[in-house]
Amino acid sequence: xxxxxxxxxxxxxxxxxxxxxxxxxxxxxxxxxxxxxxxxxxxxxxxxxxxxxxxxxxxxxxxxxxxxxxxxxxxxxxxxxxxxxxxxxxxxxxxxxxxxxxxxxxxxxxxxxxxxxxxxxxxxxxxxxxxxxxxxxxxxxxxxxxxxxxxxxxxxxxxxxxxxxxxxxxxxxxxxxxxxxxxxxxxxxxxxxxxxxxxxxxxxxxxxxxxxxxxxxxxxxxxxxxxxxxxxxxxxxxxxxxxxxx
Amino acid sequence: xxxxxxxxxxxxxxxxxxxxxxxxxxxxxxxxxxxxxxxxxxxxxxxxxxxxxxxxxxxxxxxxxxxxxxxxxxxxxxxxxxxxxxxxxxxxxxxxxxxxxxxxxxxxxxxxxxxxxxxxxxxxxxxxxxxxxxxxxxxxxxxxxxxxxxxxxxxxxxxxxxxxxxxxxxxxxxxxxxxxxxxxxxxxxxxxxxxxxxxxxxxxxxxxxxxxxxxxxxxxxxxxxxxxxxxxxxxxxxxxxxxxxxxxxxxxxxxxxxxxxxxxxxxxxxxxxxxxxxxxxxxxxxxxxxx
Numbered sequence: 080x081x082x083x084x085x086x087x088x089x090x091x092x093x094x095x096x097x098x099x100x101x102x103x104x105x106x107x108x109x110x111x112x113x114x115x116x117x118x119x120x121x122x123x124x125x126x127x128x129x130x131x132x133x134x135x136x137x138x139x140x141x142x143x144x145x146x147x148x149x150x151x152x153x154x155x156x157x158x159x160x161x162x163x164x165x166x167x168x169x170x171x172x173x174x175x176x177x178x179x180x181x182x183x184x185x186x187x188x189x190x191x192x193x194x195x196x197x198x199x200x201x202x203x204x205x206x207x208x209x210x211x212x213x214x215x216x217x218x219x220x221x222x223x224x225x226x227x228x229x230x231x232x233x234x235x236x237x238x239x240x241x242x243x244x245x246x247x248x249x250x251x252x253x254x255x256x257x258x259x260x261x262x263x264x265x266x267x268x269x270x271x272x273x274x275x276x277x278x279x280x281x282x283x284x285x286x287x288x289x290x291x292x293x294x295x296x297x298x299x300x301x302x303x304x305x306x307x308x309x310x311x312x313x314x315x316x317x318x319x320x321x322x323x324x325x
Numbered sequence: 326x327x328x329x330x331x332x333x334x335x336x337x338x339x340x341x342x343x344x345x346x347x348x349x350x351x352x353x354x355x356x357x358x359x360x361x362x363x364x365x366x367x368x369x370x371x372x373x374x375x376x377x378x379x380x381x382x383x384x385x386x387x388x389x390x391x392x393x394x395x396x397x398x399x400x401x402x403x404x405x406x407x408x409x410x411x412x413x414x415x416x417x418x419x420x421x422x423x424x425x426x427x428x429x430x431x432x433x434x435x436x437x438x439x440x441x442x443x444x445x446x447x448x449x450x451x452x453x454x455x456x457x458x459x460x461x462x463x464x465x466x467x468x469x470x471x472x473x474x475x476x477x478x479x480x481x482x483x484x485x486x487x488x489x490x491x492x493x494x495x496x497x498x499x500x501x502x503x504x505x506x507x508x509x510x511x512x513x514x515x516x517x518x519x520x521x522x523x524x525x526x527x528x529x530x531x532x533x534x535x536x537x538x539x540x541x542x543x544x545x546x547x548x549x550x551x552x553x554x555x556x557x558x559x560x561x562x563x564x565x566x567x568x569x570x571x572x573x574x575x576x577x578x579x580x581x582x583x584x585x586x587x588x589x590x591x592x593x594x595x596x597x598x599x600x601x602x603x604x605x606x607x608x609x610x611x612x613x614x615x616x
Binding site for chain 1 (some may be wrong): 365484485487488490493494495497498500501502503504515545548550551552554
């Protein structure tokens with residue numbers, strides 16, 4: 080199968096310390112992959128590097144034929160101001176950015192597609208509500224509706240279900256599985272190993288370096304998890320800044 | 326009764342300087358209101374204050390070169406304000422110092438420089454003039470400047486409204502769909518400085534920022550979306566310009582502080598009465614259910 084994203088000997092620094100270290104491998108096109116690992120393992124850093132939001136220190140990321148507009152990215156929820164005075168519909172309409180850009184008009188057709196997307200995440204009646212009135216789970220549904228409109232071939236999710244209620248998580252996992260069925264490539268940073276085992280066929284276990292990458296049941300073995308934990312314990316935050324050995 | 330109505334309109338009918346002052350307030354309010362709303366949403370409320378002080382040395386140098394020349398003082402103020410904004414932005418980007426700290430540092434340097442220039446070369450009366458403005462002495466040329474800046478502000482904001490809001494609400498998203506929004510941020514800062522320059526020669530450097538931030542802070546208690554907040558803020562600014570001028574006329578008060586204090590009163594009233602999160606709505610649950 081063709082890789083959607085291939086990384087070769089990739090090192091990415093965060094705050095001048097290497098957060099992803101000499102990682103090599105590929106996310107197959109149409110695959111559904113979970114990235115798991117201890118805190119500070121470089122999971123978010125890897126997604127940001129794929130998005131081009133962080134510079135690559137050494138090695139390379141091969142995006143194959145993917146353009147920026149082919150990728151949708153959901154950052155950790157804490158990064159958005161949920162008190163901002165904006166309506167649910169306006170947030171979802173941003174999913175049309177590729178078509179409307181900074182200045183283009185929003186047509187009636189685009190608006191009705193946004194309403195459909197809201198219906199798909201069971202928020203059809205919420206379109207006029209300000210986002211500040213939504214719960215964390217409802218707001219996450221809004222962000223998923225926006226991604227539905229982005230119609231991306233590669234979808235990156237950074238801890239999409241952290242602090243989200245069980246029912247919303249179940250509904251949004253259905254959306255993720257629908258993306259998988261449509262042969263889109265989905266990469267999600269997750270914590271809940273049970274969830275990963277049930278819903279994600281592929282897994283990358285990351286502890287700055289890649290511990291294991293492949294079929295989920297072969298990656299999430301006690302042995303591998305133990306190794307990831309041991310590596311996390313050995314991390315020294317006061318290590319000299321980013322000394323990379325090629 | 327008639328006397329009352331007379332009191333509301335007569336000053337503007339009788340005196341052309343009051344009419345010009347009113348038009349200046351109208352233009353200032355229309356530009357400053359929306360700018361203030363965007364500043365508060367970007368959590369840059371105090372940045373307006375910093376920039377307003379930063380304008381001073383430029384205006385002072387303009388004053389020294391050309392006396393009370395509107396063009397020289399405005400141009401100087403604009404250049405100084407923009408320099409401080411850019412320097413603060415650069416220091417933040419390259420050293421990791423937080424933006425508010427670097428803004429504070431540069432505006433303090435700038436303010437001290439301005440006071441130094443004015444006090445060594447001009448008299449203290451001149452300094453008061455620069456600091457507190459003279460809306461009652463607005464002539465046709467400065468009126469034209471203030472009106473042009475207001476128009477330019479509204480047109481530019483309308484053009485870059487979408488990216489500006491997205492960059493503020495969800496910068497990660499804007500970055501992921503089209504790269505950094507730095508150009509819009511910069512354009513916005515230019516608008517902030519322009520409006521402060523417009524405000525400073527009518528209300529003075531210290532007061533200009535009041536007409537920008539107070540209506541914006543009050544608007545938050547009335548509106549739910551950015552555009553409606555901007556509309557409310559502009560209305561409050563225009564209204565307090567009118568009421569403040571009346572107050573200053575009838576009670577023989579300085580016009581700048583009268584206008585800003587009126588805005589301040591409206592802000593305090595909004596905290597109590599505001600439809601959204603106001604104290605009354607919050608602590609009288611029955612009222613809340615009805616609304």
